[in-house]
Amino acid sequence: MAGRVVVGVDGSASGLTAVEVAAREARLRGVELRVVHAFLWPAMHPPPGPSPLGPPAGGVRNTVERLVAEAVERARTTEPEVPVSHAVVTGEPLTVLEAQSRAAQLVVVGSRGRGGFAGLLTGSTAVHLATHGRCPVLVVREEGRADGPVVVGVDGSAAGEKAVDFAFAEAALHGTGLVAVHAWTTRSAPKPAARDAPVRHTSRPAGLSQGEEPLPAEVPAGHRERYPDVSVRQETVHGGAREVLIEASRSARLMVVGARGRGGFAGLLLGSVSQALLHHAHCPVTVVRGTDEHH
Structure with a gap:
């Protein structure tokens, strides 16, 4: 390599x-x-x-x-x-x-x-x-859980695809599973108050737009043939990106995010989301840039 x-x-x-x-x-x-x-x-x-x-x-x-x-x-x-x-x-x-x-x-x-x-x-x-x-x-940051999965934040953006690539490769290298997490908020569904815990959904929640819920399943799907030994779990979570990612990091070996995104992870490194994750995540954090971001 x-x-x-x-x-x-x-x-x-x-x-x-x-x-x-x-x-x-x-x-x-x-x-x-x-x-x-x-x-x-x-x-x-x-x-x-x-x-x-x-x-x-x-x-x-x-x-x-x-x-x-x-x-x-x-x-x-x-x-x-x-x-x-x-x-x-x-x-x-x-x-x-x-x-x-x-x-x-x-x-x-x-x-x-x-x-x-x-x-x-x-x-x-x-x-x-x-x-x-x-x-x-x-x-x-803090040492990740040795028996934990690699967690990747997904949002369907082109920049996020590189983060998914890295997360799959990392899970394969460490012989662990991968959890793909998609955080969502919509104008038609009220955002939970900051004090509320993120809400996980196994089916399409009411008020979620047609384009959002399938993202966690669609993004990892293209990698299954390349990494057949990596088990994948998908989670769609109603909540802000900061709360969702920090909570997911509690049980993770490693957190992986793209440098830029859309939807639940919009502006990841442009404001408070990145600072919250880098300062409060409970495991190491890897930030991955998309190929279109090199200047």
């Missing part, structure tokens, strides 16, 4: 957890893992090597080398058979990761950071990485 798995590290505990997840993903794909740290000189421009007044192991460059070495060691301990390379790249973290994504099939980052990747998921930076990266971006 072409490409590599890239993991962004910054010396944080969250970054080391991301390294473990990335190493496992690289093993499953049979590819190299590349550990990357984006390096920016502090505004005061301290000397790169040890200070004559400080310990021999001091200095910004030595600190960076130590944290990268720790990440590489963690990767090799987690998956000894996976080839591991590393790079310290001078530049702004999101720009560096975007560039690295061009030769990758997956970029993995932690949900909390410090140093070069500090505030990675604060404000618009997560949106930038997910919408401008050239491959899927996996954000490691």
Whole structure:
């Protein structure tokens, strides 16, 4: 399989957890893992090597080398058979990761950071990485359930098809099932109050437009021949995208969503939906761009 798995590290505990997840993903794909740290000189421009007044192991460059070495060691301990390379790249973290994504099939980052990747998921930076990266971006939040399925949000959009592709492949790699979830709201059916739990339907609910209910069944159907061993369950849920996805993540190994969509997942990475999912999901989250979104 072409490409590599890239993991962004910054010396944080969250970054080391991301390294473990990335190493496992690289093993499953049979590819190299590349550990990357984006390096920016502090505004005061301290000397790169040890200070004559400080310990021999001091200095910004030595600190960076130590944290990268720790990440590489963690990767090799987690998956000894996976080839591991590393790079310290001078530049702004999101720009560096975007560039690295061009030769990758997956970029993995932690949900909390410090140093070069500090505030990675604060404000618009997560949106930038997910919408401008050239491959899927996996954000490691809480550890997913080892026995849980891969959950994918589906809405019938062209962009969402890539998310479905990724979710099927991921379920096959991990030997688990897949749950396709479609959230819906309509002008003819009142939206549940925020305090109400999402309502699942096994048949077409009253007030649901003709074009919405079949989506969960239609989107995965074309993948069954390619992935005959992946069991699929479809759920149509009346509720807002944030509530539906966060609730579904409780029992998931991984949540997969498209970078853009329509219907229940409209504007996924354009406002509060993405922030809610990235900050409150109960498992790792992968954001997948459609092929028509590369500029």
